[in-house]
Amino acid sequence: MSKELPITERTRLRRKSERGYYDRETIDAILDAMPMCHVGYVIDGSPVVMPTFQWREGDHVYWHASNAGRGLRAAEGTSVCLTVSLLDGLVLARTGLNHSANFRSVMIFGQPRKITEPERKADLLNGMIDAFYPGRSTILRPMAESDLKQTALLSLPIEEASAKIRSGGPIDEDEDYALPIWAGTVPVKMQMMPPVPDPRNLDGVEMPEHVTSIKFG
Amino acid sequence: MSKELPITERTRLRRKSERGYYDRETIDAILDAMPMCHVGYVIDGSPVVMPTFQWREGDHVYWHASNAGRGLRAAEGTSVCLTVSLLDGLVLARTGLNHSANFRSVMIFGQPRKITEPERKADLLNGMIDAFYPGRSTILRPMAESDLKQTALLSLPIEEASAKIRSGGPIDEDEDYALPIWAGTVPVKMQMMPPVPDPRNLDGVEMPEHVTSIKFG
Structure with a gap:
């Protein structure tokens, strides 16, 4: 059985709760499918949503930021919300407000820790x-200490998190199915x-398999 | 000439400022290319980043929310950050920290107004x-008043906004170009x-052109 996370005030799905998941298997699969994420900080009282890449290792997600950036300053000692979303489809219904989208998303709340x-x-x-290009780190020029110093690395435990998934076709009102609308x-x-x-x-350098085999989504 | 927006404390790119754009033409093109967005609210003091769809009409972006949702309550009378991001490519360099991503993104700050x-x-x-399916609204069953009542519609002026774009290949240190790394x-x-x-x-209902011609990205 996949581990169920406790549901908190921040993660509980209030609407369409049948679309909510709190188990690590569902949450991890979405995190692993999509490196792109959006991290929400509160900076000087207002929300700031920054796109960046995340990756998961065990029970944490990680992302990096410039040591000079304001996201990092905002992240230290305060709560963030990291959201990963995949758009899986457009759903066309027979009336405007029944149109929808198929998607998978995860929200993680918590206080990031700087490594x-x-x-x-x-x-x-x-x-x-x-994680993105299996085996690639071993063929690269190792990271210099000075580069490492400029880069901040943040981690967030996957403890207060939920997933939300919508899939399938349109859901219309009973009487609307009689309408000749695609x-x-x-x-x-x-x-x-x-x-x-x-x-x-350089001449003769072949494209490695970790480039041709990339698959996200 | 495309209209330039004033640069504010919230929109000024602090790092890699050559990737920043403040003109409406660049900003609008990104908003129009990608309906999916992430809206950041502050709820009970902590940031919440919710994925949703936005669309632009003139000088505003719009999105809708359930009248019962907490995003809406948070949005009324406070500032939000609406971010649209498109991932255009993965950039593989010769050392780890020069790896990057090609992307286009827009951040809009402001106080949403409820229509x-x-x-x-x-x-x-x-x-x-x-906006998503040209002409489709005319073939649909019109929206019922009760549906409209359940749906809140929010607008945000494109006044405090910036775009950020990265494109092109990897940028490595001079000496690293001598390495036999793809x-x-x-x-x-x-x-x-x-x-x-x-x-x-229904039998005989053909797929309309607005379905086959959808293009985002």
């Missing part, structure tokens, strides 16, 4: 590279296109 | 349908797949 120990930081950042769904997919090699790649 | 006048509300919601980009595209008709569509 400061240099070796742990390098390990985690290599873990990010390998309804249905248009599935949406994030597609990886053919890789574009850097013109400055 | 309450029923006719204006219906017009705007039909405008949403037509670098390059993997373009990412949001792809519409073949539409799936609702099994309950």
